Structures are given as C-alpha cells and as structure tokens.
Amino acid sequence: MNDLYNALEICLRGIKNGKSIDSVLSQFPEFAQELRPLLETSELARIAAEESVPSEVKQRGRVHLLQVAKEIRDAKTASRRPPVQLFPRFAIVLCLVGILVFTSTGFVSASSSTLPGDQLYPVKRSWEDLRLFLAFNPGERDLLESQFEQERLDEIDGLLGKRKAEQIEFSGMITHQSDGSWQVSGIPVSVANSTGSPNGGIPNGAPVNIIGITRSDGVVEAQRVQVLQPGDPLPPIGISDKNDSNSGEDAVAGNKILPTVAVVTPQPTSVGNVTPVAEQKSYQFSGVVQAMQNNNWIINGQTVHMENAEIASGIKIGSVVKFDGFFGNDGIFEVIKVEVKSADSSNKPQNNSDSKSSGNSGSGSDSNGGSNGGGEGEDSGH
Amino acid sequence: MTNFDERNALDGLQSMNMHDIGAIYDEYFPIVYRYIRYRLNDQNIAEDIASDVFVRLLQAVQNKRGPQSNLKAWLLATASHVITDHIRRNYRRPTEDLPEDVMDPSSSPSDLYDRREEVRNFKNAFSELTDEQQHVLTLRFGEGFSLEETASLLKKKVNAVKALQFRALASLQRKIGDVSYE
Numbered sequence: 001m002n003d004l005y006n007a008l009e010i011c012l013r014g015i016k017n018g019k020s021i022d023s024v025l026s027q028f029p030e031f032a033q034e035l036r037p038l039l040e041t042s043e044l045a046r047i048a049a050e051e052s053v054p055s056e057v058k059q060r061g062r063v064h065l066l067q068v069a070k071e072i073r074d075a076k077t078a079s080r081r082p083p084v085q086l087f088p089r090f091a092i093v094l095c096l097v098g099i100l101v102f103t104s105t106g107f108v109s110a111s112s113s114t115l116p117g118d119q120l121y122p123v124k125r126s127w128e129d130l131r132l133f134l135a136f137n138p139g140e141r142d143l144l145e146s147q148f149e150q151e152r153l154d155e156i157d158g159l160l161g162k163r164k165a166e167q168i169e170f171s172g173m174i175t176h177q178s179d180g181s182w183q184v185s186g187i188p189v190s191v192a193n194s195t196g197s198p199n200g201g202i203p204n205g206a207p208v209n210i211i212g213i214t215r216s217d218g219v220v221e222a223q224r225v226q227v228l229q230p231g232d233p234l235p236p237i238g239i240s241d242k243n244d245s246n247s248g249e250d251a252v253a254g255n256k257i258l259p260t261v262a263v264v265t266p267q268p269t270s271v272g273n274v275t276p277v278a279e280q281k282s283y284q285f286s287g288v289v290q291a292m293q294n295n296n297w298i299i300n301g302q303t304v305h306m307e308n309a310e311i312a313s314g315i316k317i318g319s320v321v322k323f324d325g326f327f328g329n330d331g332i333f334e335v336i337k338v339e340v341k342s343a344d345s346s347n348k349p350q351n352n353s354d355s356k357s358s359g360n361s362g363s364g365s366d367s368n369g370g371s372n373g374g375g376e377g378e379d380s381g382h
Numbered sequence: 383m384t385n386f387d388e389r390n391a392l393d394g395l396q397s398m399n400m401h402d403i404g405a406i407y408d409e410y411f412p413i414v415y416r417y418i419r420y421r422l423n424d425q426n427i428a429e430d431i432a433s434d435v436f437v438r439l440l441q442a443v444q445n446k447r448g449p450q451s452n453l454k455a456w457l458l459a460t461a462s463h464v465i466t467d468h469i470r471r472n473y474r475r476p477t478e479d480l481p482e483d484v485m486d487p488s489s490s491p492s493d494l495y496d497r498r499e500e501v502r503n504f505k506n507a508f509s510e511l512t513d514e515q516q517h518v519l520t521l522r523f524g525e526g527f528s529l530e531e532t533a534s535l536l537k538k539k540v541n542a543v544k545a546l547q548f549r550a551l552a553s554l555q556r557k558i559g560d561v562s563y564e
Contacts, residue, residue, distance in 0.1 A: 005544035008551075009529055012522075038548070041555040044504040045523035047497075049420060053412045057425070061433045062407050066400055068437050072444055073398040117400075165400035216401050 007031045011039055059192045063223055066213050070167050093130045096123070115158045116166040138341075139288040139320045142233060146287065146300035150236040156187055157239045159214040168220065169211045171228060171235035173327055174204050182222075184210060186238045189220045196224040205327040207235045207283055230284035231322060234300055237331055285333075286322045286341055289315060297335075299323070304333040312339035388453055395443050406453065407436055413525060414457050420524030421465050421516055423505055431468065435461045455535045458521070466513050507557035515550035522547055 007028040014024035021039045025032040111120035111127065128148050135141040152170040159166055172185030182189040189210060191197070202208060202225065212222040228235065287300035292315075295307040299321065305328065315321060315338065323338035386409045394402025414435055418428040438460055442448040449456035508516065521532045533543045 001545070002541070005541070005548050008548050009544050012547075016526075037555045038551040041504075041551050041558060042523060044500060044558070045508075045519055045551075045554070048501050048504055048508075049416070049524045049526070053415050054425075057415065057429050057432075058411055061411060061429065061436065062404065064433055065407055065436050065440070066404060069398050069400060069403050069440055072440055076398070076444070163401065165404050213400075216404065 004031055004034070008035055008038060011035060012042060015039060015042070056193050059221070063213065063221065066165065066167075067223075090133075093126050093133070096126060097130060115155050115162070115164065116168060117159075117164060139318060142286060142288050142320055143300060146233045146236075146302075149233060150240055150301075153185055153187065153236045153238075154240055156214060156220065160187070160218045160220070163216040163218065164214060165216060166214050167212075168214055169209065171207065171209045171232070173235055173237050173331070174202060174206050174208055175331065177204060184208060185236055187220055188218065189222050190215075191222045191225065195222045197222075198225075198227060202227060203281060206281070207232070207285075207327075228283065228285075231286050234285040234287050234302055234304075234333065237302065237327075282324050282326050282336055284322060284324045286320065289317055289319045289321055292317060302333065304335050306335050306338075309335040310337045312337075314340050388451075392448075392450070392453065395439075395448065398440070398443075403440070406439075410454060410457050411436070413454065414461050417458055417461055417520055417525060418465060420520045421462075421508075422468070427468065431461065431464050434464055438464075452534070455537070458535055462513065462517050469509075503558050504554075507554055507560070510557050511550060511553055514546065515553060518543060518546045519550050519554065 008031075010027065011021075011024040014027075015021065021036065021043075024039070025035060028035065111123035114121040114124050128144075128151075132141060132144055132148075135144055149171050152168070153172060156168050156170055159168065170185075170187070172187060174182060174184050176183040177191075180191050180193075182191055189212070207228040209226045209228055210220065210222050211224040212220045215221050285299075287302075289297060289299055290301065291298035295305060297304050297306050304323070304325070309323075309325070320341045321338050322341040323335050325333050325335040325337075328334045386405060388409075391402045391406050391409075395406060411432065415428060415432045418431050418435075419425065422428055422431070435457055439448065439457065508519070511519070518532060518536065521527045521535055522529070527535065529540055529543055529547075532547075533540045536543060536546075538546070
C-alpha cells in the first residue's frame with residue numbers, strides 16, 4: 001500500500017506542476033486504474049478552492065479584533081491598579097493639582113508630548129480635563145476645546161509617523177475622497193463599506209468626527225464617521241507645527257491660553273468667485289472672536305472670511321459667537337452669518353500679529369492660507 | 383509586502399501589542415478564511431468563524447494558553463474545531479450557490495453548467511467526509527500546502543498524511559459517485 005500512496009503523491013505533485021493525468025499515470029501503469037478516479041477527484045478539489053478573500057471581510061474582522069484586543073488590554077491594566085480603582089478620575093485630578101501646586105511641574109510637562117498608548121498619556125488627558133473643569137468662562141472653555149481638538153489631530157500625526165496602532169478619535173474637515181481613501185485635515189483615512197457613516201455619503205468640505213484606529217501603514221482606519229453637530233467648535237483644518245521646546249511651557253502655564261494668532265490675507269479673489277468645496281451645504285459652529293481685521297476674523301485660532309457675512313450687532317473681540325458657513329476651495333471657512341452666542345469671555349487675546357501663544361498647538365498656526373494639511377480644498381469627489 | 387517575523391509577533395501578542403496583533407491578522411487571515419470557506423461554503427458563517435478564531439487566539443494568550451510557536455498550525459486547528467462544533471450544532475449541508483470565480487470564464491455555457499454541477503456534487507460529498515479527511519483535503523487542495531507542510535500542521539508523519547489523503551480522496555470519490563446518481 002505504501003507504494004500506492006507514494007505513487008498518488010508523486011502524481012499529485014506532477015499535476016500541480018502542470019502535467020496531465022495521463023502523463024503522470026504513465027509512470028505507474030500498474031496503479032493507473034486505481035489512481036485515475038482519485039486524481040480526477042483531486043482536480044475537483046483544486047477547482048473548488050477560492051483564491052480571493054473579500055477585502056471588506058478582512059477589514060471588518062481586523063477592526064473587530066483590534067477592538068477586542070484593546071478591551072482586553074484595558075481590562076488588564078485596570079485590574080493591576082487596585083488603589084486607582086477606588087478613586088474616581090476627578091479625585092486623581094485633584095490630587096494632581098495639589099501636587100503641582102507645591103512641587104515642580106515636570107510631571108505634567110513630561111506628559112504633555114505623550115501619545116495615546118503611552119504610560120503618561122492618561123495624565124495628559126486628566127490635565128486637559130482639569131483645565132476644562134476650571135474654565136468657568138464659556139469663551140475660555142471654547143478656546144480650550146479647540147486647542148485640545150488640535151492636539152488630538154497632532155497626536156494622530158505622531159502615531160502615524162511612529163507606525164503605532166491605537167484607537168483614536170478626532171475632528172477635521174474632509175478635503176478629498178477617492179475610492180475609500182480620504183484626507184481629513186491632513187490625515188489620510190481609509191473608509192470601507194463597513195465604516196459606519198451617514199446614508200447618502202458626506203461631501204468634501206464637511207466637518208466630521210472620526211473614530212478609528214491608526215495603522216502601521218500610516219493611515220487611519222475609520223470605524224465611524226459622523227458630521228459634526230451644529231454649534232460644535234470649528235474643527236482644526238491641518239496639523240500644527242509644534243515647537244517641542246515650547247510645548248512644556250504651554251502645558252503648565254496654568255493661565256489663560258493664548259493660541260497662536262496669525263492674520264492671513266488670502267489671495268485676492270473677485271467677489272462671488274468663492275465657491276464651496278461641498279454642494280454649498282453650510283455648517284454651524286461656535287467659537288470665540290479673537291481678532292477682527294477687515295474681512296478676516298480669527299475665531300478659535302482659525303482665520304475665517306467675513307466678506308459675504310451677515311454680521312449681527314454687538315460682536316466684539318472676546319465674544320462667543322455662533323456662525324454659519326462653509327469651507328471654501330482654499331480651505332478657509334466662509335462665514336454666511338454670525339451672531340453672539342453668549343457674553344464676552346474674560347479672555348481677551350491680544351490683537352492680530354502681536355498675538356502668539358507660548359508655543360503649542362494653537363490651530364491658528366496652521367491657518368496660513370489654509371494650505372496646511374487639509375486645506376487644499378480639492379473639488380468634491382462626487 | 384513587509385517581512386513577517388512570527389517570533390517577534392508572538393512576543394508582542396503576549397503584551398497585546400496592537401501592531402503585532404494586526405500583523406498576525408494580516409498574515410494569517412487569508413489562510414484561515416480560505417480554509418473555512420472551503421469547508422463550509424457559506425461566506426457569512428466563514429466570516430464569523432474566522433473572526434472567532436482570532437478572538438480565541440487573544441483569549442488563549444490572555445489565559446496563558448496561547449501558542450508558543452507554529453501559529454499557523456494553531457489557528458487552523460482552532461478553525462477546524464470551531465467548524466466541527468458548528469456542523470454538529472447545525473446538522474446541515476452547505477446550500478449556498480457556488481461563487482462565480484470558481485468557473486473558467488472562457489468556458490461555454492454548457493461547460494459552465496456541467497462544471498458547476500460537478501463542483502456542487504463535490505461540495506455535497508465533501509461535507510460527508512470525516513473531520514480529519516476534510517481537514518487534510520482542505521490543507522492540501524483548498525490551501526495548496528505541500529505534503530510536508532500539511533504533515534507539520536497536522537502534527538503527523540509524512541507517511542501518515544499520504545495514507546490519510548489517499549483514503550480521503552477514495553472516500554470522496556465514492557461519495558461523489560453516490561451523489562451523482564441521486
């Protein structure tokens with residue numbers, strides 16, 4: 001029987017190498033009658049095999065697996081911190097405040113440049129939560145939220161640069177879509193059929209919130225995409241140019257944060273020559289007016305065009321406003337209407353070009369012509 | 383395509399390193415999925431089971447029962463167990479239509495019909511083989527592994543696999559004959 005088994009294996013190899021059944025059986029005439037039906041059956045077995053693996057199936061499984069892995073890892077981390085389990089996050093934050101008051105600020109400073117997944121990253125986020133909690137003024141709170149949104153974007157850029165896989169969430173503006181490959185405020189995002197998103201698609205120029213995972217190939221794999229809600233802060237439009245030596249100072253300033261302010265004069269365009277990237281769909285945001293110079297204002301560190309805006313009365317520097325508009329082809333927000341949302345913030349940033357933060361991720365730093373990252377304003381993909 | 387280092391990936395798996403988990407998935411998902419599709423012929427169930435196999439890997443690692451080497455063998459063996467459990471729970475033959483890409487697009491319509499019927503008969507007969515016979519045929523013909531690699535995955539000697547594949551093909555050939563005459 002061993003001879004028969006060996007003969008079968010030799011014939012199978014021959015067929016796999018492209019020989020015919022008759023050809024391989026000619027080596028074993030004594031076994032031909034018995035082996036022929038088996039070889040014909042093996043042909044069927046080979047034909048029945050599928051080569052292709054559906055990419056959406058693979059992607060879905062990958063996203064699910066990484067979510068499970070994160071849950072396992074988080075559960076493991078939590079179980080190793082028995083003292084911490086007994087205290088709510090707020091209590092930890094208060095303890096940190098107490099420590100920081102009487103000790104050096106190196107601890108928080110060390111965490112300021114951390115990325116998701118780093119050991120000190122929770123310290124960074126707790127510090128941000130504390131700053132928001134202590135921001136009683138709505139305007140100051142609004143500015144901080146914008147600053148932290150910019151920080152989220154910069155963190156993702158850092159993760160992608162380091163090829164680290166981490167669960168992330170960020171807000172930005174869609175500037176390009178092509179076959180599931182998007183650009184959102186300078187971040188490459190992969191959007192599959194399985195990604196949760198609104199029916200009917202989302203046009204270019206839309207502000208979105210994305211939940212996903214950074215991949216080792218330098219792309220964010222989106223799990224869910226949602227259009228920002230009316231009244232949300234204006235999302236950052238690109239990755240900032242961080243000065244590492246300044247980030248520590250900014251993080252521990254403890255004072256009212258002055259985001260980098262840069263007044264930009266866009267290339268002259270004739271009136272009426274600005275068309276939205278999207279299908280003229282407008283969006284509503286809120287923010288703090290930081291500078292007002294002719295037809296360009298600074299709101300939450302970003303330059304917005306006021307050329308065609310209906311401006312309600314009573315708006316001045318420091319006002320918290322709600323404004324409607326759309327992102328133009330140059331990536332700069334075109335305001336259609338603006339009105340006061342609440343009273344002045346107590347934070348009155350210095351005007352125009354004299355205003356500079358002590359360093360960090362003020363979103364105004366990337367509003368130079370709206371040309372950083374996502375501000376390319378390419379035409380809609382549909 | 384980046385080089386996959388299984389040793390490093392297994393080490394990273396122990397600490398739930400997301401990058402290494404993703405690399406393991408990218409490397410082995412196609413193999414696992416094709417294996418399951420070959421045996422079950424149902425895309426939705428194959429997707430669920432393939433996903434389950436990798437989740438079981440994470441759970442095994444968490445419980446200190448994960449593979450220390452030969453990850454492919456562990457994954458395929460797990461897939462085989464899960465498929466067996468599934469078949470026992472459901473007691474049904476695959477009924478899904480055969481995918482179009484199985485057929486040679488240059489064939490005539492009558493050739494295509496004949497071939498589809500042949501493969502359909504094959505699938506029905508295949509489902510009646512023992513788990514071990516299905517396992518060896520899937521590895522050899524569904525995945526295209528060599529005799530030696532199949533032996534390694536099955537943790538059997540080469541001669542044992544030769545005998546097993548012979549008996550599996552013989553049994554399959556008899557069942558195809560039975561199905562054809564039904």
